[in-house]
Amino acid sequence: MIDELLGEMKTGEIALIEYEPTSSPEMAFHRIVEHFLERDVPVLVVDVLDTLHTFNEHLKRRGLHLPVEKLTVVKEGGRIKLGNVIGEVFIPSEPSEFTYHQVQYSKTVRPFFEADERPKAIIVLGMEKFILPFQNDLRKVEMYFEIIERPLIAPGGKYTFLFINRAVANEYVLKNLEGEKHYVLELSGEARVTKTPFSLLQIESGLLLVEYGSKDHPELVLGSAIDDLRAGNVLVVDVADTGMVVGKHLEAMEWDVEEQPRVVKIGGRVEWGKTIATLDVYNEPAVFLRKLDGILKGESPKVVLYFGMERIPRFHRDPARIILTIANRAAAELTAPYSAVYLINRDVAPPELRGLLEETAEGVIAFRDGGFEKLKG
Numbered sequence: 530m531i532d533e534l535l536g537e538m539k540t541g542e543i544a545l546i547e548y549e550p551t552s553s554p555e556m557a558f559h560r561i562v563e564h565f566l567e568r569d570v571p572v573l574v575v576d577v578l579d580t581l582h583t584f585n586e587h588l589k590r591r592g593l594h595l596p597v598e599k600l601t602v603v604k605e606g607g608r609i610k611l612g613n614v615i616g617e618v619f620i621p622s623e624p625s626e627f628t629y630h631q632v633q634y635s636k637t638v639r640p641f642f643e644a645d646e647r648p649k650a651i652i653v654l655g656m657e658k659f660i661l662p663f664q665n666d667l668r669k670v671e672m673y674f675e676i677i678e679r680p681l682i683a684p685g686g687k688y689t690f691l692f693i694n695r696a697v698a699n700e701y702v703l704k705n706l707e708g709e710k711h712y713v714l715e716l717s718g719e720a721r722v723t724k725t726p727f728s729l730l731q732i733e734s735g736l737l738l739v740e741y742g743s744k745d746h747p748e749l750v751l752g753s754a755i756d757d758l759r760a761g762n763v764l765v766v767d768v769a770d771t772g773m774v775v776g777k778h779l780e781a782m783e784w785d786v787e788e789q790p791r792v793v794k795i796g797g798r799v800e801w802g803k804t805i806a807t808l809d810v811y812n813e814p815a816v817f818l819r820k821l822d823g824i825l826k827g828e829s830p831k832v833v834l835y836f837g838m839e840r841i842p843r844f845h846r847d848p849a850r851i852i853l854t855i856a857n858r859a860a861a862e863l864t865a866p867y868s869a870v871y872l873i874n875r876d877v878a879p880p881e882l883r884g885l886l887e888e889t890a891e892g893v894i895a896f897r898d899g900g901f902e903k904l905k906g
Contacts, residue, residue, distance in 0.1 A: 531557045534712055535564045540648045543689040544712040547703065550696045550887030551718035551905040555584035558652065559593055561690055565650040566599055570688075573641055574600050577620070577655030578853060579607035579860045580692075583889050584654065586863040590735070590891055601641050603634070605659065607857060615641060622662040622850070624669055627676040642687075649687045657697035658856070661881055662849040664699050674705060696884030718905055736862050737906075738890035740875045740883070745896035747836070747872050748779040754834060754870070755790060762831035763790040766821065769810060769844075770797035771837025771874075777801070790834075793824055796844070810844050814854050822858075825867070832868045839878035848879065856885035863889070 534544060548554040565572050574581055581602065588595050600612035606620045616637035621630045642649060663669035691710070695703060707713050741747045751772075754763050765772050772792065792802040795817060796810030806824050808817040825833060838855055842848035862869040871886055875895070887893050892906030 530714065531560045532564075534714055535561065538688055538712065540686050540688060542711040543691065544714060545706050545710040546690060546692045546714045546716065547695045547707075548692065548716035548888075549718050550694055550884045551893050552716040553587070553718070554692055554694075554716055554888075555587045556591075557714070557716060558584050558654070558692065559588055559595060561650070561652060562595065562600070565688070566596065570648055570650050571641070571644070572600050572650045572652065573638065574602045574612065575605060575651065575653040576602050576607065576611070577605045577653070578658045578857045579609045580655030580658070581611050582607070582609040583860045583863065585611060586735075587891060603637055605655075606853075607860075609861060620659055620662070624672040624676070627672060631677060631680075646686075650690070651687055652690045652692070654692050656691050656693040657695075657881075658853055658885070660698060660702055661853060662847075664702050667701065670702060670705075674709075678706075679709065694884050694888050696887065697881045735868055735892075736859060736890045737868065737870045737892045737894070738886050739870060739872045740878075740893070740895040740904075741872065742896060743874060743876045746778070747874075747896075748775045750870070750872060751775055751790075751834060752779050754832060755788075759788070761788065764825065764828055764830035764833050765790050765792045765802060766795065766833060766835045766838075767792055767797060767801075768795045768835075768837030769840045770799050771840065772834070773797060773799045773801045775836055775872075791828060791830070793821060795821070795837075795841070810841065814841055814845065814851050818854065818858055825865075830867050832870060835869065835871045838871060839873045839882055842879055842882065849881070852879060852882045852885065855882060856889060859886060859889050863891070 538544060546554065546557060548557075562572055585595050585597060597612040602610070602612035602614045604610065604614055604617040618630060618633050618637055621627050660670075660673065663673065691706070693703070693706070739747070739750055751765070767773055789802040792800075792804045794800065794804055794807040796808075805828070808820055810817070841855060842851040845851050859869070859871065871890070873883060873886065875883060887905065890905065893904040895902045895904055
């Protein structure tokens with residue numbers, strides 16, 4: 530499918546690549562990069578909030594090499610630099626900032642396009658993260674298309690690919706993008722049934738997402754982690770007492786726990802386990818998450834279980850920005866010295882956060898009908 534697209538595209542055309550977060554968009558990205566580098570076409574990657582890092586780590590797990598040293602990169606937010614980074618451009622959230630963003634972007638990429646007469650390939654990764662802060666304000670969306678998006682349609686000596694997570698972008702944005710691009714490619718994942726998710730906790734590092742409903746039993750994951758890994762290797766991050774409730778349910782099941790795990794509380798009022806630190810959920814998330822990173826570095830756990838991260842955006846007035854902060858930090862955990870396991874209640878989680886975590890995670894499993902369904906990995 531991707532090879533057929535690459536064979537048909539002409540310079541000046543734009544392809545929109547929509548993907549489910551449980552699919553493997555990094556494979557399509559890898560093939561596009563490979564295709565153009567083989568033909569001596571310079572590749573520019575616009576990396577929104579470390580999506581390039583996420584794709585690269587997923588490719589490594591598949592045993593595939595991405596020649597990042599041959600990629601020219603413009604960073605739009607994020608903290609992990611890969612490739613030949615020629616500049617950083619801020620992500621606007623208000624229409625008053627759109628024009629300035631375009632001026633800065635054009636100034637940054639001009640040397641890349643003026644270097645020689647060869648055609649160029651542009652690949653935008655993480656487009657949904659760029660749009661998320663304003664996508665529910667239709668006035669801002671229309672101004673985005675007028676000022677930023679539609680000027681890209683102008684013909685030129687370049688091939689353009691826009692990657693977007695369709696679980697995060699809303700329908701209005703997607704339909705407008707689909708209507709204005711030359712090609713639309715949809716990638717989807719296939720769900721597979723598995724008996725148990727617990728063996729996935731044995732991975733040495735990386736990110737696993739466990740989705741459960743309000744009537745499911747996430748305490749089974751906590752109990753198995755303690756049994757399989759020993760409590761001393763487990764650290765629980767408990768947001769607004771979500772983990773405490775799970776722990777109490779585990780006790781009610783009369784699960785034989787010889788030792789309690791270490792717990793970092795973010796909000797909430799009830800201590801449980803071995804509480805080693807308490808952070809204020811009402812503070813700026815970037816601040817308390819940075820403190821959390823310092824705690825994890827000092828504690829050196831083998832696995833970190835996150836309970837209730839989906840609740841953090843509800844405590845703040847700008848939930849879109851908080852969602853991006855959480856997702857960007859999760860991307861950095863792909864190379865952390867511990868295994869990060871996010872357990873989120875899909876019935877209450879913001880769909881945008883769920884979609885971004887599904888994309889970032891190397892494995893996604895879901896409680897379904899009393900069993901488990903492997904959605905990714």
